[in-house]
Amino acid sequence: MEHKGFTDIRTVEKGRAREGFGLGVLDAARANKNVMALCADLTESIMLAKLREELPKQFVEVGVAEQNMMGIAAGLALSGKIPFVASYAVFNPGRNWDQLRVSVCYSNANVKVVGAHAGISVGPDGATHQALEDIAITRVLPNLLVIAPTDIHETRAAVAALVAHNGPCYIRFGRDVVPTLTKPDMPFEIGKAYALRHGSHCTVVANGPLVAEALLAAEELAGEGIELEVIASPSIKPLDSHTILASAKKTGCVVVAEEAQIIGGLGSAVAELIGEAAPMPVIRVGIHDSFGESGTPDELMDRYGLRSRHIIAAARKALSLNR
């Protein structure tokens, strides 16, 4: 439980993962002049304004041209730079997936792709701007790592880990505040999942804002004598198959929760792992093959089934299938 930086999930302070990104990339750019940031006309909201001001040579404004941005990043990376290409996840990698596939992944160019404002919690902008498919379309690309950190501290630490990793990566996070569950200055390990709460009845694997929801679900079910084991899995690819399988074999059933389409996301990754290594019930919590709509983040998380009560229902179903 060494990652735990809080005592009560209900009163824990909140922060923005994108702030963690802005801080992390600034740390990295200060330490290494080869680290660069490219942005497509969204510098303020992706928290790159400070870097632009302080290190203008390491910042490239490409205008609203995400395809060109991805290609320029590939060219920079093939010349020894470590570029972060940042935009909203619906555009990056949504609009420039072909450039990501060929210019970056096929060439194994050391590009870090940043999908901001991911998930349905971007809210009132509506379905066009709610990236729910980004995990599915990045997971299938060879050479590419896929990371969805939990909170502000973990995002900052993940950026440092991505800089240290030589190869293409995708990192995604949302716009809204989320509970701060990890401690500052914890190193981020690519390919590592970790338990935030131990339990013996059902394993819940989650990432992003759903980690906090899973902890709330675990508290509530504990009152009924049902103990959930909550595992945060910010690393979707590579997946920590060892940690997840060990927990699943102990509990006998699994729930996976994420702010993305259940088709092709973390839930699919875990179901594939379990199906091939230790078949047992796996219930996925996420967006069920639909587009979102306008609303507040809270309203949308409620309506689209991304709350602790949805994880509780999924756990009950998993437990009943396991009997």
Next chain:
Amino acid sequence: MLHETIIREKAQAIRASIVTMLAAAGSGHSAGPLGMADVFATLYFGEVLRHKAEEPEWEDRDKLVLSCGHICPVLYATLAEAGYFPKEELLTLRKLDSRLQGHPHNLALPGIETSSGPLSQGISQAIGMALANRLDERRSHVYAILSDGEHNEGQIWEGVMFAGNAGLSNLTVIIDRNNIQIDGPTEQIMPLEPLADKYRAFNWHVREVDGHNVRAIWDACMEARAITDGPTVIIAHTIPGKGVDFMEYDYRWHGKPPTAEQAAVALTQIMSEEV
């Protein structure tokens, strides 16, 4: 010092290799590679491109990005001619386990700067390389080879807009203006003219040359290198299928290889041309 005869001999050898390798492969593109042989020979054998075949990763090399990856036979034939790998290997084009992939792959073969195939991705990568050179204060120049047809793609114009704004004088685009694309003549499918004016409007220097006149190609490249206030585009007017009479100007040869019999005729024509 420009040795035109040597370059023309190299172009002839490159054309012969293109025909031979395509016939052996049984698939691939004929017209574009043959049309660009004079440009490639000038770049690699006219001391335009500063490069070292024995040290492909030489840090201060000039870089050539082939945006229109489908004309890679001309790049492969040129690299083999320059000594990057044995010429016999050209016969493995498009075959299993070959380093000569159907479209170029940087991790497969020395001398290939990046992967390309889906059109228009090269210009952006060339821009990234030119930016890196400028940041690192390297004198190296970046050449991007673009087809005319790929100017249908939006990404080309994103890149053209960016490079003009960034004043990337260490970037030269060379367009293979052969007027054909898969479905027919470019001006019937999706007209590009006035192409030079389009580039000028984005603050590029523009030169138009006969893409088979070695002296003109060389002069334009040297001028582009001397310009310090922005990128240059060289529109090289070429004949698709150049050197083989039954392929010249015919868009139907864009995407197919010669049969063994056709290759024999083509080779005779290519080798009998006076250099």
